[in-house]
Amino acid sequence: MVQPNLSDVLLRWFDDNQRDLPWRTTKEPYLIWLSEVILQQTQVAQGLPYYLNFRSQFPTVFDLAKANEQEVLKAWEGLGYYSRARNLHKTAIEVATHLEGDFPKTATGLMQLPGIGPYTANAVASICYDEKVAVVDGNVYRVLSRYFGVSLPINESSGINYFKTLSQEILPDQRIGDYNQAVMEFGALICTPKQPSCCKCPLNSSCAALANKEVINLPVKTNKVKVRKRYFNYLIYLDLERKTPLNKRLEKDIWQHLYEFPLIESNGLLGVRDMRHQVSELFKYNIQGDLSLINAKPIVQKLTHQHIFANFWLARADQINADFLSLEVFEKYPMPQLIVRFLKNFRRHL
Numbered sequence: 001m002v003q004p005n006l007s008d009v010l011l012r013w014f015d016d017n018q019r020d021l022p023w024r025t026t027k028e029p030y031l032i033w034l035s036e037v038i039l040q041q042t043q044v045a046q047g048l049p050y051y052l053n054f055r056s057q058f059p060t061v062f063d064l065a066k067a068n069e070q071e072v073l074k075a076w077e078g079l080g081y082y083s084r085a086r087n088l089h090k091t092a093i094e095v096a097t098h099l100e101g102d103f104p105k106t107a108t109g110l111m112q113l114p115g116i117g118p119y120t121a122n123a124v125a126s127i128c129y130d131e132k133v134a135v136v137d138g139n140v141y142r143v144l145s146r147y148f149g150v151s152l153p154i155n156e157s158s159g160i161n162y163f164k165t166l167s168q169e170i171l172p173d174q175r176i177g178d179y180n181q182a183v184m185e186f187g188a189l190i191c192t193p194k195q196p197s198c199c200k201c202p203l204n205s206s207c208a209a210l211a212n213k214e215v216i217n218l219p220v221k222t223n224k225v226k227v228r229k230r231y232f233n234y235l236i237y238l239d240l241e242r243k244t245p246l247n248k249r250l251e252k253d254i255w256q257h258l259y260e261f262p263l264i265e266s267n268g269l270l271g272v273r274d275m276r277h278q279v280s281e282l283f284k285y286n287i288q289g290d291l292s293l294i295n296a297k298p299i300v301q302k303l304t305h306q307h308i309f310a311n312f313w314l315a316r317a318d319q320i321n322a323d324f325l326s327l328e329v330f331e332k333y334p335m336p337q338l339i340v341r342f343l344k345n346f347r348r349h350l
Contacts, residue, residue, distance in 0.1 A: 006147065007172040009180050009202050014182030017189065022052065024181070029103035029128045030061045030095075031159060036123045037088050037115075041081055041304075044188070050079055061103075064089065065096035073257060073334035080303070080337075082255060107133045112156025122268070127177035134167035135180045137186025145219035149208025153222045177347070228306040231269050234261040234339075236294070236346075237285055239317040243324035246333065254303065259333040261312070269298055269311050278317070288318040294346065301338040310338055312346070 018024065021044065023035035026230070034054055038047045057075055058064035069089055076085035076209060091113045095103055103124070104110045110121035118136075125131040134140075141154045148166070152159035174180050188198045192223055196215060198204050209215045236244050245262055249255050262269070264278045276291050291313055298309040 002205060004203070006170055006203070010182040010186055011172070011175060011179055013202050014178060014185055018181070018185055019189075021048070021265075022055070022287075027128045027177075029124055031055065032127050033103065033116075033120065033124050035086075035096060036120045037084055038079070040084060040120070042079060047079070050076070054058065058092075061092050061101055062096045064092035069257060069339065070332075070334060074332070077334045077340065078337045084115065086257065089190055090114040091116065094128075103128075105129050105131075119136055123180060126180050130174075130176050132171055132173075132176050134164075134263055135184065136164055136167050137184060139184045140167060141219045142193065143183055143187045143191045146196075146209035146215055147207050149212060149214065149218070151214075151218065151220050154219045155221050155223065159220070205259075225305050230306055230308050231266050231304060232310040233264040233266060233270050233275055234310060234312045235264070235279060235283070235285075235315060236312060237283075237287075237315050237317060237324075239319060239321045239324050241324075241326070243321065243326050245321075246325050246330070254306070254308075255336045257334075259330075259335050260339055268311060276312055283350055285315065286318060288313045289316055291315045294344070299338055299342055301336070308338060310342075312342055 072089045107121040107125040110116050122133040122135045147186050152162050209218050238244050246259050294312040294314050301308045
């Protein structure tokens with residue numbers, strides 16, 4: 001099998017087929033970095049409106065640095081992996097305050113900033129400064145493992161190190177940033193995880209996986225992480241003015257620094273008797289009348305390594321509480337998408 005120059009083929013394909021995306025019209029490091037952070041573990045279709053909103057709301061790194069964390073998390077609401085948003089804000093503050101708004105011009109320098117790992121650093125350095133560093137993400141693993149017929153697991157050190165070295169070795173001498181975008185775009189549009197477009201692939205005559213009928217089996221990933229089930233019982237405790245408490249998640253856990261109703265996490269979803277007992281033990285609330293379950297069945301949110309099953313309970317207080325908040329102001333607070341979805345329906349029934 002005669003292998004063509006992989007980088008030349010991918011660059012030609014990219015020139016003819018790349019999607020018209022707003023971050024491809026600039027080499028401004030702030031905007032490239034912003035797009036790369038948003039698109040980590042996020043599909044382009046989902047991430048695009050967030051990128052446009054961030055670019056509009058925080059047009060420069062100084063604007064993002066001046067924002068408070070709550071504003072940043074609210075703009076990020078629904079995108080998931082909220083540590084990305086917190087690190088985004090920390091990096092903006094670092095660049096604006098200590099680097100006079102100038103991002104480092106090397107991958108090594110970029111990795112000194114909060115939350116920037118090899119992938120993001122290499123992407124920004126190659127796209128903005130044409131530094132000869134390769135990016136390796138899920139798309140790259142897939143394209144290279146299939147094209148070269150490599151069955152090393154991509155989630156074990158042997159495979160990670162192999163593909164890191166291979167990616168660096170096959171870089172072209174010019175247009176590094178374009179090539180890195182090309183191989184990722186190729187994985188997103190042609191060499192997809194399921195039902196890849198092998199018949200339209202410009203590399204099909206030299207693809208080892210296609211020749212050996214191994215396309216669907218590559219890349220190899222072992223030791224699938226066990227999904228953890230968690231049971232959240234939320235209390236909506238309305239006072240006489242229909243206000244309720246809202247708490248900020250401070251623990252190092254999912255949804256850190258987002259807001260939620262008082263929460264009781266349990267080994268399973270609670271019945272009304274157990275829920276009433278837990279409320280009286282943990283919150284010392286004086287519940288007037290019945291404690292009632294609002295949703296007919298648990299609301300489920302599936303995260304990468306855990307599934308959340310949530311019930312929402314309604315209780316009423318016999319007084320006015322100065323520290324409680326009106327439901328009308330909740331839109332100002334960043335919340336988990338599970339609660340955002342619940343509130344849209346709940347308000348209709350009040």
